[in-house]
Amino acid sequence: MRLGRGDVPFYAQPYLVLRGVPAVRYQDKNALVAETEVRWNLDRRWAVVGFVGTGKAYGRRQSWSEADTVVAGGAGLRYLVARKLHMYAGLDVARGPEETAFYIQVGSAWR
Numbered sequence: 001m002r003l004g005r006g007d008v009p010f011y012a013q014p015y016l017v018l019r020g021v022p023a024v025r026y027q028d029k030n031a032l033v034a035e036t037e038v039r040w041n042l043d044r045r046w047a048v049v050g051f052v053g054t055g056k057a058y059g060r061r062q063s064w065s066e067a068d069t070v071v072a073g074g075a076g077l078r079y080l081v082a083r084k085l086h087m088y089a090g091l092d093v094a095r096g097p098e099e100t101a102f103y104i105q106v107g108s109a110w111r
Contacts, residue, residue, distance in 0.1 A: 002031045004059070016055040020072030020094030020101050028067070029059025039078070047078040047088065072096035076105065 002014030014031035015024045035053030042048065052073035058064045074094030081089045092103040 001033075004029045014057070016057055016070055018053040018055055018070065018072045018094075018096065019051065019092060019103060020074055020096030020099075021055075021070055022096075022099070022101075025098075026055065026057040026068065026070055028057040028061055031055065031057045045080045047080070047090075049076045049078060049090075049092070051075070051092075051094075068097075070097055076103075078105070081106075 004013045008029075010027075013027050013029065015027035016031055016033055017023070018033060018035060033053060033055035035051060037049055037051040039047050039049045050073075052071070054069060054071045056064070056067050056069050058067035072094055074092055076090050076092035078088040078090035081087055087107055089106045090104075092105055094101050094103065
């Protein structure tokens with residue numbers, strides 16, 4: 001959850017950060033996001049991932065009930081580049097409400 005309080009300029013207001021959703025596309029006084037990712041190891045080095053997330057930006061321009069609920073998801077392929085560090089690198093394909101995006105990933109927020 002990201003919150004903007006007071007007189008926050010438009011470029012610093014919270015926005016949805018989801019794979020498959022363009023940055024700053026959904027922005028308002030408050031932004032609420034939830035995302036999950038699952039990984040299935042194919043062998044010692046290769047893995048596939050699937051992810052889905054949802055979010056809502058609301059507060060100043062739109063109330064909670066008026067704001068769009070955004071859903072995005074996708075899949076990816078990972079290769080374990082450093083076993084001792086548990087560091088993966090790979091490629092993701094994500095689909096949001098408007099477009100499809102490709103991401104090169106190095107490392108992960110998930111362990």
